[in-house]
Amino acid sequence: MTKIVNSWNDFDPLKRVIVGKADFSVIPDEEPATSEKVPVDSEMRGMWGPRPTETVEKANAALDRLAKELESRGVIVDRPTPIQWNQAMGTPDFRVPSGMTQMPPRDILLTMGNEIMASANSFRCRYFEYLAYWPLMNQYFEEDPEFKWTQAPRPRLTDKSYKHNYYDEQISLEERLERTANLDFVTTEAEPMWDAADVLRLGKDLFIQHGLTTNRKAMEWFKRYYPEHRIHAVNFPGDPYPIHIDATFVPLRPGLIINNPERRLPEEQRKIFEANDWQIVDAAQPSHSEPPPLCYSSVWLSMNCLVLDHKNVIIEASEVHQAEQMEKLGMNPIPVDFRDAYAFGGGLHCATADVYREGDCEDYFP
Template identity: 40%
Template sequence: MTLIDAAPVPAPHTATDLPVVNSWNEWDPLEEVVVGRADGAWFEPTEPGHRPALRGPDRGQPFPTGPKAASTIARANEELDGLVALLESLGVTVRRPTVDGFGAPVATPAFTVENQYCAVCPRDVLITLGNQIVEATMSRRSRFFEYLPYRDLVRGYWNADPRVSWTAAPKPSMDAGMYRSEFFELSLDERHARMHDFEFCVTQDEVVFDAADITRMGRDVFVQESMTTNRAGIEWLRRELTPRGLRVHAVHFPLDFFPSHIDCTFVPLRPGLVLTNPDRPIRVAERAFFARNGWRFVDAPEPAYTDDEMPRHCQSSRWLSMNLLSVTPELVVCEERETRLHALLRGLGFEVVTV
C-alpha cells in the first residue's frame, strides 16, 4: 500500500496559538477537513459483521465482488473533487490521502477476508475531541486496516504540535466469537420484539466502535449503540475521555433495526438544535435529557429517494439525505436534490449550499 499526503501538514504553532488540532463540536466554523478518495475501491465483502445486499429489482441477487468499475470510481472522484472545490471556495483547507491497492486481502491469526473496499470515509475511522485524535477500532474485518491511509496525516499533526494527542483504540480480534451469526437471519418481527435489547451483530465482550457512531456537543459526547459500536466500546470511550473533562452518553434509537452510524439519525446543527429522523426517534428517557437542557428536535422531511431508488450497490438508507456538513453555525452543505431539507433548513435560518 502506498500512502501519499496530498497536502502538507501546517508548520508547528507557537505556544501562544491554538493547537493545530482543536475541534469540539459539529457546527463551529470549519477551518480544515480531510476528504477521502474513491481510488482503488472494491465491493465490500460478505462477512460476519456485514452482509451487503442489492436493492430495487435486483434485491435478492448475489452482491458483486472484486474491484468497482473504473467509470464508477471516476464518477465518485468527480463528486468528491466537487466537494473539495466547494469547501476551498469557502476558505476551508482540505487534506486528502492517496491510496493504492486498497483491495488487498486481510489475514490475521484470527480471520481472513478476501478484500478491503475503500478509503473514502475518514469520518468512520477518526474523530477529533478537542486536541485529541482518536482512531476507532472499526467493526468489520474488511475495515481492519482502514486507518492506514490517514496515518501520515495524523502523524503530521502530531509532529507539528506537542499539544496534539493521538490515541489508537485497542484492535478487537474480529474472530468468530465477536459476532452473532444469527443476527442477519432474524425477521423484522423478531427484531421488533427485541428492539429494546439493543443486541446487534457484534457481541459485548470486546471493545468495538466506529467513529461515525459518535457526535460531539462540546464537553458532551453522544455515542450510538449499534451494529458497529457495542457497550464495551462506549465504556472504553467513557474511561478514555472522562479524565479529559468530557462526558460520554450512550444514545439509542429503538426503531432502527440496523443502526450503523449516527449521521443519518441524529445531527446537531447548532447549539440547542438537532435534526432528527422521524423513523428513528431517540429513546424517551434520552429525549427528556435534551429537553431538560433546552434543546429542540426538528424532524427531517421525507428524503428525495425511496430506499429502492437509491443506487443499487449503496448500503445506506434513504436517510442519507440527513448526512449534511456544517461549515459554520449558519451554513451547511447538502445534497442538491434534497430540496425539502433545503427548505426546512432555510426556514431555520441556515444558508444552504449544495453538491
C-alpha cells in the same frame, strides 16, 4: 509550529477538514456480521469485488466538488493516501480477501480537541483502513506540537466478536426491529468495538449509538478513557440497521438537532435535551425513494449534511426538501452535487473528518 488540530463538535466554524477518496474501493466479501448489516432486499447481497471504475471516477469527481466548495470558502482540505484494497490481508486472528476503501473518513477518525483517534471498527475488511490517513496524521504530528495521535485498542475480531447464526433464516422486518429495540445485535460484547461515526460530539457530552457497529463495552471504554466527559448511550428503535448516527440525529448549531422521523429518539433519552432547552425537530423527507445503485445506506443520507458554522451548511443538491427546511430553521443551505459518492459509504458528513473547528469544549448540558 502552529495549531492544526482542534474540534469539539460538528457545528463550530470549520477551518480544516479531511475529505475521503474513492480510489481502489472494493465491495467486501461476506465475513461474520456483514450480511447481517446488508438489508435483505439489497442488490448488494452476495456481491463482492472491485467497484466498477466508472463509479469510482464519478465518486471522486463528487468528492473533488465538495473539496473545491470547501476551499472556495477558505477551509483547508486534506486528502488521504489511497491504498490498493483489492488484495488479501490478515492478522494472526483472521484473513480477508480484500479491504474496502478510504471513504467515510468519518467512520474511522474521531477528533476530540487536539486528539485524532483511529477507531476500533468491527468490520474485518476495514481493519487496515486507518493506514490511508497515517501520512496526514504524521504531517499533523510534525507540524502541530500539541497534536495527540492516537489509536484505540485494536479489536482482535475473532469469531467470538460476532453472534453466528444470528440470522439462520430470513427474518421479517418486524423481528429485526424488535431485536434492535431489545438491543440484540450481531456483534457481541467480547471486546470494545466502535466506529467513529457512531459518536456524536457535543463538547463535554458524547452521545454514542449502540448498534451494529458499536457495542456496550465501547461505551465503558469511552467512560474510562475520557473521564472528564459524559458518555450517553443512545438508541433509535425505528432503525432496523443501526449503523452510524449521522443519518439519524444531526446537530445544526447549539440548541438545535434534526432527527430522522422514522428513527425518533425515545422519550427517556430526550430528557437531557429538553431540560437544557435544546430543540429536536423531525428532518425533512428525502427527495428520493431509493438510494443510488450499489449503496449500503438509506435514502436518509438526505440529512447527512456538513455544517460549516452556526449559519452555513452544505447539503446534497437534489435534496430540495432538506434545503427548504434548513432555510426555515435559519440556516443557509449550500448545495453540492454529491449523490455519486453515496455508494462508497455515505453522504457529505460521512465523507469528511474534522481537523480544525474554532471553539472550545463547551458544556451544553450543565
